[in-house]
Amino acid sequence: MGRDVRDITRLPEHFRALRREGLRFRVGPFVAHVRTPFSRLRHDFLETYEGFPLASEAEATTFHLQVRATSPLRRWVRPKLMADAGFAHTPFVPLPGDLGMLAMEMGLNWLVATSSDRFLMFHAGLVERDGKAILMPGASGIGKSTLTAGLSLSGWRFFTDEFGLLDPDTLAFHPHPRPISLKNESIPVLAERVMPERLSRPLHETPKGTIRYLKPPRDALERMAETAPASLILYPNYNPNAKSQVIELPKHEAFAMVRGAAVNCDRLGETAFRTLAALTDRCRSFRLIYRSLDQAIRMVSDLMEHAP
């Protein structure tokens, strides 16, 4: 990318723009346009999204989102805010004024999950090394984000901790490098590995406990247009009391597992089925049980030899 494309900064002009016309920035294949009047949120947002490339005038917006007060009164008195994408049926809930970043992130996640059917989408972490993409599906709370973040700090390129975007035509994954949402016990594990300014302030008493956002690494942002072919599928499972092991899944089981992680199968129909079959054909799948983050990183490193 040429240097004429500017990035999000903490400068006053961006602080102001967030309240007025909003900021349009690029995240992988998408352009998000966000706006909010809340100054605490604008401050948090610029800090966490600093360095994201602003969209040029030649790019159309994919998602529009604002975080607004639930009523004019709640803008100022005991502030309450919620995400608003403008459509009739959105699942957004009111949150206390301090949790604007959570409203913003949940709003953007919902938009990605419901309106990017160009891709077969997986609820998964995703990293890349040597041009090989590793998909790590998993429900919330089993260590997916932690492992994704850990790998991103150990030589792998960060793609996403939430949405694996697979192009059905090329079987290549597209990066979607957003801030990594660290929850509860995973916060200290990663806090000791990064400079403090890479972490957002903690958001306490969210519906998911305490959350801190980890900024995506610099190279993840600079190379967000570089895709990588699907190569390996891992199912991480952090369990400090179990014996660490790697178990390969037979193809039929691998298909069922990865089908379970695909978010928009019901909307893609036959395209989804064919893509899942091709993905399972191409990639070997392993279950990964580990007792510590460092151990998991070594195990993933060893498994790279199985990636085509």
Place this chain on the structure above:
Amino acid sequence: MREGARLLLTVLKNPARQAGLSADAWSQVLYLARACGLLGRVAADAERYGLLDSLAAGVRDQLIGARRVAEMSRTRLLWEMDRVRRATLGSDIKIVLLKGAAYVAAGLPCAAGRVSSDIDVMVGRDSLQWLEATLMAAGWQQVKSSNYDQQYYRDWMHELPPLRHPERNAVIDIHHTILPPTSRYKPDPAKLLANARMIDERFAVFSDTDLLLHSAAHLFADGELRGGLRDLVDQRDLIAEFGRDAAFWQRLKARAEELGLTRPLAYSLSYAHDLLAAPVPAEVLTDARRALPWPPLRWVMDWCVRAALIPPHLFDRAAGAAVAGELLYIRSHWLRMPPLMLARHLGVKVWRRTLGSRP
């Protein structure tokens, strides 16, 4: 009318104009098309005009996604028809497909890129119980659990409470007429059923005039019109398709009078013509417009429809659209039921909203 809305109408009227849109224009068109449920349609148009490959990657991505979703919706509709056919084997009762299902089954142009969430069917009132019982025996289940809802549908609505098939998560609405029995307009369902045309041994679709009149009645006499542009696009396409037969217009006029739907038809022809360039002959339009309300009311309605048919963009100031939306919401209920009944119904809704309980 706002710029975004005008742009969306432009590409719906003339899909070739997609080629010249700027990125900023696309941002608005894509947002509004999605909000109106027309993204699949815009994608189908792009494909039909061979424009998909010439569009910017970000725009093309959204349209390709929308096209896949529309294809899946169509597959799902066809499969639900198949399942209903199977569940009702052995009877000789005619089931009329409505709206999206009818357009797909009849192979009409407005089926292109159209996404339907439910399947809508209609049978004679005397076959209602049979069809509901037959589907439930085949695995469909009630969606509305509260007694008030169940009773409300059965007493006052033009359809039964929706049924859902738990395995496929597909909803079917079984109608016995096209408007609530309490509505100001009372088209005779027996007449609609009598003219419906069989398309196979089980299913039928309304005749050409009735397809248009149903869509018009649905949009202008039943719904709140908010975001209702998709229905108007259906109507424009039906007009363009059936209007090629010169005899259609005479039949349409006679049928609208017979069914008591001249005013909804007047709105439909006017707005499909004014906003979407539907090919309505001038004398037909002039004649139909005689059924519109007296001028001051007509002007208010006109302002409301234009403001509400396409929702405002998220980042627009939209006080006008909100007022129009509220007025149309009140109007829709006013047309739907007599005042006392309306008071009772809204009372229950307010009660629920404030106390969170279900009477």
